[in-house]
Amino acid sequence: AQTVTQSQPEMSVQEAETVTLSCTYDTSESDYYLFWYKQPPSRQMILVIRQEAYKQQNATENRFSVNFQKAAKSFSLKISDSQLGDAAMYFCGLLGTYKYIFGTGTRLKVLA
Protein backbone atom coordinates (compact mmCIF):
# COMPACT_ATOMS: atom_id res chain seq x y z
CA ALA A 1 0.00 0.00 0.00
CA GLN A 2 1.08 3.55 -0.65
CA THR A 3 0.74 6.22 2.02
CA VAL A 4 1.55 9.89 2.31
CA THR A 5 1.75 11.61 5.69
CA GLN A 6 1.77 15.31 6.41
CA SER A 7 2.17 15.77 10.13
CA GLN A 8 1.72 19.54 10.23
CA PRO A 9 -1.95 20.53 9.93
CA GLU A 10 -1.03 24.21 9.99
CA MET A 11 2.06 26.36 9.66
CA SER A 12 2.66 30.10 9.84
CA VAL A 13 5.44 32.15 8.34
CA GLN A 14 6.27 35.81 8.35
CA GLU A 15 6.26 37.50 4.97
CA ALA A 16 9.71 37.31 3.31
CA GLU A 17 10.81 34.50 5.63
CA THR A 18 11.41 30.83 4.81
CA VAL A 19 9.19 27.93 5.79
CA THR A 20 9.51 24.17 5.37
CA LEU A 21 6.54 21.83 5.04
CA SER A 22 7.11 18.19 5.89
CA CYS A 23 5.98 15.08 4.06
CA THR A 24 6.82 11.42 4.48
CA TYR A 25 5.64 8.62 2.28
CA ASP A 26 5.75 4.91 1.82
CA THR A 27 5.66 2.89 -1.38
CA SER A 28 6.91 -0.42 -2.60
CA GLU A 29 7.31 0.82 -6.17
CA SER A 30 10.77 1.55 -7.48
CA ASP A 31 9.68 4.18 -9.98
CA TYR A 32 7.47 6.97 -8.75
CA TYR A 33 7.03 10.71 -8.69
CA LEU A 34 6.45 13.03 -5.79
CA PHE A 35 4.54 16.27 -6.02
CA TRP A 36 3.53 19.29 -4.06
CA TYR A 37 0.22 20.90 -4.97
CA LYS A 38 -1.15 24.18 -3.72
CA GLN A 39 -4.88 24.70 -3.17
CA PRO A 40 -5.91 28.31 -2.56
CA PRO A 41 -9.46 29.17 -1.39
CA SER A 42 -10.59 29.02 -5.03
CA ARG A 43 -10.22 25.21 -4.70
CA GLN A 44 -8.08 25.03 -7.85
CA MET A 45 -5.24 22.54 -7.35
CA ILE A 46 -2.04 24.01 -8.75
CA LEU A 47 1.16 22.02 -9.24
CA VAL A 48 4.01 23.65 -7.34
CA ILE A 49 6.89 21.27 -7.89
CA ARG A 50 7.60 17.63 -8.70
CA GLN A 51 10.46 15.24 -8.13
CA GLU A 52 11.34 12.09 -10.02
CA ALA A 53 12.34 9.43 -7.53
CA TYR A 54 15.29 8.21 -9.57
CA LYS A 55 16.85 11.67 -9.64
CA GLN A 56 19.08 12.47 -6.69
CA GLN A 57 19.14 16.18 -7.39
CA ASN A 58 16.50 18.13 -5.52
CA ALA A 59 13.95 19.90 -7.71
CA THR A 60 13.68 23.68 -7.58
CA GLU A 61 11.15 26.09 -9.05
CA ASN A 62 11.99 29.71 -8.32
CA ARG A 63 11.25 30.23 -4.60
CA PHE A 64 10.17 26.62 -4.12
CA SER A 65 12.56 23.76 -3.54
CA VAL A 66 12.39 20.29 -2.11
CA ASN A 67 14.58 18.23 0.16
CA PHE A 68 14.18 14.71 -1.14
CA GLN A 69 15.60 12.00 1.12
CA LYS A 70 14.82 8.76 -0.68
CA ALA A 71 16.17 6.39 1.95
CA ALA A 72 14.22 8.14 4.66
CA LYS A 73 11.18 8.47 2.37
CA SER A 74 10.96 12.13 3.13
CA PHE A 75 9.96 14.91 0.73
CA SER A 76 9.78 18.36 2.31
CA LEU A 77 8.93 21.62 0.57
CA LYS A 78 10.86 24.80 1.29
CA ILE A 79 9.33 28.14 0.40
CA SER A 80 11.79 31.02 0.42
CA ASP A 81 10.92 34.71 0.58
CA SER A 82 7.31 33.85 1.47
CA GLN A 83 4.64 36.03 -0.08
CA LEU A 84 1.05 36.69 0.92
CA GLY A 85 -0.05 34.85 -2.21
CA ASP A 86 1.58 31.68 -0.92
CA ALA A 87 -1.13 31.30 1.70
CA ALA A 88 -3.04 28.13 0.84
CA MET A 89 -3.41 24.44 1.61
CA TYR A 90 -0.42 22.44 0.44
CA PHE A 91 -0.78 18.80 -0.43
CA CYS A 92 2.05 16.34 -0.85
CA GLY A 93 1.30 13.65 -3.42
CA LEU A 94 2.79 10.40 -4.62
CA LEU A 95 2.19 9.06 -8.10
CA GLY A 96 2.94 5.42 -8.57
CA THR A 97 1.24 3.36 -11.22
CA TYR A 98 -1.69 5.53 -12.24
CA LYS A 99 -3.17 7.42 -9.35
CA TYR A 100 -2.17 9.99 -6.88
CA ILE A 101 -2.12 9.36 -3.16
CA PHE A 102 -2.32 12.61 -1.25
CA GLY A 103 -1.54 13.61 2.28
CA THR A 104 -4.09 15.39 4.45
CA GLY A 105 -2.56 18.78 3.73
CA THR A 106 -0.86 21.61 5.56
CA ARG A 107 -2.52 24.98 5.80
CA LEU A 108 0.07 27.70 5.36
CA LYS A 109 -0.63 31.14 6.76
CA VAL A 110 1.56 34.05 5.71
CA LEU A 111 1.72 36.90 8.20
CA ALA A 112 2.21 40.44 6.95
Add this chain to the structure above:
Amino acid sequence: GAGVSQSPSNKVTEKGKDVELRCDPISGHTALYWYRQRLGQGLEFLIYFQGNSAPDKSGLPSDRFSAERTGESVSTLTIQRTQQEDSAVYLCASSFVAGNPGDEQFFGPGTRLTVL
Protein backbone atom coordinates in the same frame (compact mmCIF):
# COMPACT_ATOMS: atom_id res chain seq x y z
CA GLY B 1 -10.73 23.87 -23.82
CA ALA B 2 -8.08 25.78 -21.95
CA GLY B 3 -8.49 23.83 -18.75
CA VAL B 4 -10.54 21.22 -16.98
CA SER B 5 -14.05 22.44 -16.34
CA GLN B 6 -16.64 21.05 -13.95
CA SER B 7 -20.31 21.71 -13.53
CA PRO B 8 -22.15 22.65 -11.51
CA SER B 9 -19.75 24.55 -9.29
CA ASN B 10 -22.13 24.13 -6.37
CA LYS B 11 -24.97 21.70 -5.85
CA VAL B 12 -27.36 21.52 -2.94
CA THR B 13 -29.64 18.53 -2.80
CA GLU B 14 -31.92 16.75 -0.41
CA LYS B 15 -31.03 13.46 1.15
CA GLY B 16 -32.19 10.57 -1.02
CA LYS B 17 -32.03 12.43 -4.32
CA ASP B 18 -29.70 11.50 -7.19
CA VAL B 19 -27.07 13.92 -8.47
CA GLU B 20 -24.89 14.06 -11.57
CA LEU B 21 -21.58 15.85 -11.63
CA ARG B 22 -19.92 16.67 -14.91
CA CYS B 23 -16.28 16.99 -15.92
CA ASP B 24 -14.88 18.27 -19.21
CA PRO B 25 -11.19 17.36 -19.49
CA ILE B 26 -8.55 19.17 -21.45
CA SER B 27 -8.80 18.33 -25.13
CA GLY B 28 -6.38 15.54 -26.02
CA HIS B 29 -6.12 14.16 -22.51
CA THR B 30 -6.93 10.47 -22.53
CA ALA B 31 -6.85 9.99 -18.77
CA LEU B 32 -9.45 11.37 -16.40
CA TYR B 33 -9.62 11.11 -12.61
CA TRP B 34 -12.25 11.74 -9.94
CA TYR B 35 -11.40 12.64 -6.35
CA ARG B 36 -13.44 13.48 -3.29
CA GLN B 37 -12.33 16.07 -0.77
CA ARG B 38 -14.22 16.21 2.48
CA LEU B 39 -14.09 19.39 4.50
CA GLY B 40 -10.62 19.95 5.92
CA GLN B 41 -9.26 16.72 4.51
CA GLY B 42 -7.05 15.59 1.68
CA LEU B 43 -8.05 14.17 -1.65
CA GLU B 44 -9.50 10.71 -1.80
CA PHE B 45 -9.12 8.87 -5.10
CA LEU B 46 -12.42 7.55 -6.47
CA ILE B 47 -11.89 6.30 -10.02
CA TYR B 48 -9.89 6.89 -13.15
CA PHE B 49 -10.52 6.44 -16.85
CA GLN B 50 -8.11 5.65 -19.62
CA GLY B 51 -10.17 6.54 -22.67
CA ASN B 52 -13.67 5.40 -21.80
CA SER B 53 -12.48 2.40 -19.86
CA ALA B 54 -12.32 2.42 -16.07
CA PRO B 55 -9.74 -0.20 -15.04
CA ASP B 56 -9.96 0.60 -11.34
CA LYS B 57 -13.22 1.34 -9.57
CA SER B 58 -11.99 0.31 -6.15
CA GLY B 59 -12.04 3.84 -4.81
CA LEU B 60 -15.77 4.29 -5.22
CA PRO B 61 -17.18 4.42 -1.66
CA SER B 62 -20.32 2.40 -2.31
CA ASP B 63 -22.52 1.06 -5.08
CA ARG B 64 -24.45 4.33 -4.97
CA PHE B 65 -21.51 5.89 -6.80
CA SER B 66 -20.94 5.31 -10.50
CA ALA B 67 -19.08 7.08 -13.27
CA GLU B 68 -18.98 6.94 -17.01
CA ARG B 69 -17.07 8.60 -19.77
CA THR B 70 -17.94 9.20 -23.39
CA GLY B 71 -14.94 8.43 -25.57
CA GLU B 72 -12.06 10.59 -24.44
CA SER B 73 -14.30 13.45 -23.50
CA VAL B 74 -16.89 14.28 -20.89
CA SER B 75 -17.29 12.22 -17.74
CA THR B 76 -20.18 12.15 -15.32
CA LEU B 77 -20.07 11.03 -11.71
CA THR B 78 -23.47 9.94 -10.46
CA ILE B 79 -24.40 9.57 -6.82
CA GLN B 80 -27.70 7.83 -6.20
CA ARG B 81 -29.79 8.23 -3.06
CA THR B 82 -27.44 10.83 -1.66
CA GLN B 83 -26.56 10.79 2.03
CA GLN B 84 -25.27 13.58 4.20
CA GLU B 85 -21.83 11.98 4.35
CA ASP B 86 -21.59 12.46 0.58
CA SER B 87 -21.23 16.20 1.17
CA ALA B 88 -17.80 17.15 -0.15
CA VAL B 89 -15.99 18.82 -3.00
CA TYR B 90 -15.63 16.50 -5.97
CA LEU B 91 -12.56 17.22 -8.04
CA CYS B 92 -11.83 16.04 -11.54
CA ALA B 93 -8.41 15.95 -13.17
CA SER B 94 -7.05 14.94 -16.55
CA SER B 95 -3.69 14.04 -18.01
CA PHE B 96 -2.33 12.87 -21.35
CA VAL B 97 -2.03 9.21 -20.41
CA ALA B 98 -2.84 7.33 -17.22
CA GLY B 99 0.09 5.67 -15.56
CA ASN B 100 2.74 7.89 -17.06
CA PRO B 101 4.38 9.42 -14.01
CA GLY B 102 5.80 12.25 -16.02
CA ASP B 103 2.35 13.51 -16.96
CA GLU B 104 1.00 16.27 -14.84
CA GLN B 105 -2.59 16.00 -13.71
CA PHE B 106 -4.54 19.19 -14.33
CA PHE B 107 -7.37 19.76 -11.92
CA GLY B 108 -10.75 21.36 -12.38
CA PRO B 109 -12.22 23.79 -9.85
CA GLY B 110 -14.41 21.14 -8.32
CA THR B 111 -18.10 20.77 -7.53
CA ARG B 112 -19.15 21.46 -3.97
CA LEU B 113 -21.96 19.06 -3.09
CA THR B 114 -24.09 19.73 -0.05
CA VAL B 115 -26.64 17.13 1.00
CA LEU B 116 -29.25 18.46 3.40
